[in-house]
Amino acid sequence: MVGEERRIVSPVVRHPELQLTRFHDLVTVAPEMRELFTLIRRAGRSDSTVLIRGESGTGKELVANALHLESTRASKPLQAVNCATFTSELLASELFGHVRGAFTGAIRDRKGLLTLADKGTLFLDEVAELPIDLQARLLRVLQLRRFTPVGDIHEQEVDVRLISATNAGLRELVAEGRFREDLMYRLRVVVLYLPRLAERTGDVEALTWHFIDQFNQQGNRFIDSIDRDAWAAMRSYPWPGNVRELRNNLEQAFVLGEGPTLKLGELAPELRGEGPERVAAGPTTLVDLERDQLMEAYRETGGHRGEMAERLGISRPTLYRRLKKHGLL
Ligand SMILES: Nc1ncnc2c1ncn2[C@@H]1O[C@H](COP(=O)(O)OP(=O)(O)OP(=O)(O)O)[C@@H](O)[C@H]1O
Ligand SMILES: [Mg+2]
Structure with missing residues (x-):
């Protein structure tokens, strides 16, 4: 009986015990x-x-x-x-x-x-x-x-x-x-x-729950678990916009989603692997991916630089550099 129960894999992941180190406003486990x-x-x-x-x-x-x-x-x-x-x-x-x-x-x-x-x-x-x-x-x-x-x-x-x-x-x-x-x-x-978020051991998980705890306190939504698909996507995503992009994703989920479980559909399209033209183009390089993200942000914001930067979770100078790099400026 007990053995039977153990085999059942929960469809969600729950808040782990975390030994967070806090240093001024910086939080980490890495x-x-x-x-x-x-x-x-x-x-x-x-x-x-x-x-x-x-x-x-x-x-x-x-x-x-x-x-x-x-x-x-x-x-x-x-x-x-x-x-x-x-x-x-x-x-x-x-x-x-x-x-x-x-x-x-x-x-x-x-x-x-x-x-x-x-x-x-x-x-x-x-x-x-x-x-x-x-x-x-x-x-x-x-x-x-x-x-x-x-x-x-x-x-x-x-x-x-x-x-x-x-x-x-x-x-x-x-x-x-x-x-x-x-x-x-x-x-x-x-x-x-400063290491990239993806290079910090354990920090995607730690900061995800840290931000969830923070947003939970605002009282609009209470998240206590993460859907396995969503978590798999978050773990494998390279987070080019680093901590800001992670925080933005969670903020979006708190604003647009509902219920106690964070779901894949509440995250940005990049995390869902729904980048434009990716399927048709076959295997994509990181450079292509970056260009696709830029193009998509451009279409969705009508080319508004501030909104593009915000959407991509990058600073304006970074946006300018990327636009230039891809010949879009
Ligand atoms: N280790 C961390 N713990 C908690 N919050 C963090 C951490 N690192 C970054 N943040 C949060 O992520 C966001 C981005 O951080 P910050 O503005 O310091 O990055 P930045 O490197 O200056 O970015 P940019 O190059 O775009 O100016 C902020 O909301 C910040 O509070
Ligand atoms: Mg800065």
Whole structure:
């Protein structure tokens, strides 16, 4: 009787016991990530300039935050800026501030993030997108701890610790003449690598339940199990958008699905193997797959870049690079 019952395979998987390690806002069960936490602790203690490398959605912003909180500057401000979201002029004003009359619309002096981050930390996200004309000015900050606000004639001194993040290799950009080599060396004094989600032992499972626990608390839906098909798909999926893509999938399931079991149909089409033209095209390479996903996102959003990036679980600069790579831009 007991033997009979044991042979029955449950059609769902349930919440396992997990020994989660939490480090600031980062959650993991993977030894690869625990090692990184040790490095963050050590790097945090120093005042060295740190470059965080990792694919889109791997948690670079969370690592930058953890580095700041581990440092002696923790009680001072952390200012963050995404180098990809501004034009060169706006970014200059954002970083260095400006004086009244520096340009049309500059009706009063404005402090830049460098000044606001004094004694604290400045986080430059997507640093590969830093316009070449600002690279020389940033170099000066790193070398001499000085900068000049836009439109000013006086230099100011500043004491900031710089952390930057990139998902693109800076060396390739240097080779293309789009990034200064001297700045690259100044930025990558200490380099921290964030592994891809698929390379973290046990984390797809751990983070799946971590996010389910989080969304359960919002009260719209309570998930206590995962359908075996859905779980098989989630385990074998390569997660190109990493943790963000996993979180987005679960959020979608909480919004659109219902009942206590997470089902395959509630996940994004990529996970269901329903990528466009895949069957007709026969065996597909990863490059084809990426292109197909781009095309599908393009069709579904009418080409809206922000929505495309959101849908694919990647950042805008990554989207631009991929569009370019596939000749779609
Ligand atoms: N280890 C983790 N534990 C919990 N949440 C995580 C973890 N890593 C990432 N996240 C979550 O995943 C999302 C993406 O993280 P984050 O914005 O830090 O990634 P990123 O590497 O900066 O991405 P991008 O390159 O697209 O800017 C966020 O919602 C973040 O809170
Ligand atoms: Mg980021």
